[in-house]
Amino acid sequence: MAEKSILYDATRCTACRGCQVACKQWNENNEEWKTGQAKLTTNWGSYENPPDLSPQTWLKLKFIEVDRGGKLDWLFTRQACMHCTDAACVKVCPTGSLYRHELGFVSYDKSICSGCGYCVDFCPFKVPRSTRNVVTGIAKADKCTLCTTPALDRLAAGQEPACVKTCPPKALVYGDRAQLLAQGKTRVEELRNKGYSSAYLYGDKELGGLHVMYVLNDSPEVYGLPANPELPAAAVAWKDVMQPLGWAIAGLAGLGLVLNYVMARKAKIENGELAKK
Amino acid sequence: MVRMIERYRSRTRFLHWTNLCAFMLLLLTGMVLFVPPLWGVAAQGSWTRLFHRVGAVVFIAGPLIFAVVNWRATLESVKEAFNWGPDDIGWLKAAPRYYFLNDERAMPPQEHMNTGQKMWWLIVLFTGVVFGVSGGLMWIGKTTLPSGVLQWSVFAHDVAYIVVLPMFFVHIYLSVLHPLMTGVWRSMLADGKVPAEYVKSHHARWYARISGKQAESE
Helix, strand or coil: CCCEEEEEECCCCCCCCHHHHHHHHHCCCCCHHHHCCCCCCCCCCCCCCCCCCECCECCEEEEEEEEECCEEEEEEEEECCCCECCCHHHHHCCCCCEEECCCCCEEECHHHCCCCCHHHHHCCCCCCEEEECCCCCCEEEECCCCCCCCCCCCCCCCCCCHHHHHCCCCCEEEEEHHHHHHHHHHHHHHHHHCCCCCCEEECCCHHHCECEEEEECCCHHHHCCCCCCCCCHHHHHHHHHHHHHHHHHHHHHHHHHHHHHHHHHHHHHHHCCCECC | CCCEEECCCHHHHHHHHHHHHHHHHHHHHHHHHCCHHHHHHHHHHHHHHHHHHHHHHHHHHHHHHHHHHCHHHHHHHHHHHHCCCHHHHHHHHHHHHHHHHCECCCCCCCCCCCHHHHHHHHHHHHHHHHHHHHHHHHHHCCCCCCHHHHHHHHHHHHHHHHHHHHHHHHHHHHHHHCCCCCCHHHHCCCCCEEEHHHHHHHCHHHHHHHHHHHHHHC
């Protein structure tokens, strides 16, 4: 099946936060203050609210103020799962509760999450969050599933994701990834011609290709996005080097012990007593 | 009657077995990272991770309490692990012929612990510290430490697991299953005593050192 994707055009976004509300509503996520996990939201000098992602907030708008030679530039961006092709969370998830969806997204089956929190530690975008009892370790992670949560699966029902559906200025579009990639590139070209020389399409190549691509009118860093997001070295060292090596060492040790038993037993039967000094 | 020599005191044997229980619990609940389907169901709802913490408390508290109560013996024992000499090189050279071909002619005399036992003891000490530190960081610092520290803690925990697990099987094998090692398990299991003849042939240096004391106590 052709890979799908979301294209987010930050230059069309009005930061109405409709997507934020639609996300919560569709996915039946509570208000922050009812979760007991977050403090009451307070005014901290920004429209941004709540201040961060949480197990109950999978998508939020970010407000960025950039000073351009005395002139204020107010940038909006979307903060949620980027649905990477080379997803660190999928790589480190021990139970397979985080997995690649056939449409390319990173889906999540909460029922088999063990609560280890490795996805929280390894995500290059710091997206997954978990409810956690620090003493017992009892925990569950949560993140955007691109509306593929079992029983709340909009995509399987032929619908577009809730955030896309609700977006008034059509800053969010859902469709075939190849088509949206071309559309994003055209839009970036357009922006460059209008004088936004650093306009950039984020997600084309990053981490093997993201399934949420961003049209930005400035470089990713300005929007608080990592310029070169990468799989953490520890994830590669752990999963691609150490664990296969571990199996090899364990296998060799097992073979060695069997060989030793056979040889030592034969020697004992043949020689009887130990060959003494 | 065969003269017996105590190899491990009762409290040492007690620590050995409580630590084994804790280790087995940790080993099995940690296995989820290597064989996910095996523990997929048990891992749901954080059960494996809760039991892993129970095991961790026993695994860390046991040796610490032992070390505080028996600090002198602990210190000596740790020193023993680092006490290496020319006979240890000799042991390493002679070990293959001994363990595979039943030939002990080239074996140099050994102390209370032979070279192989010292290696295992070093691995236990080293991986124990790595497990304790990296595990402690992940337990206590999960929500507060920088993600890089947590990432490499998982890695260190995994490396320690991979180092200790094959050696753990070698340890059990040599204590119980190896065709030459009949009755050695008594040193840890029954009354902690092994025949004097065994000590004489396997731990000649230790035997020479203690034979005076042993005569007194008898």
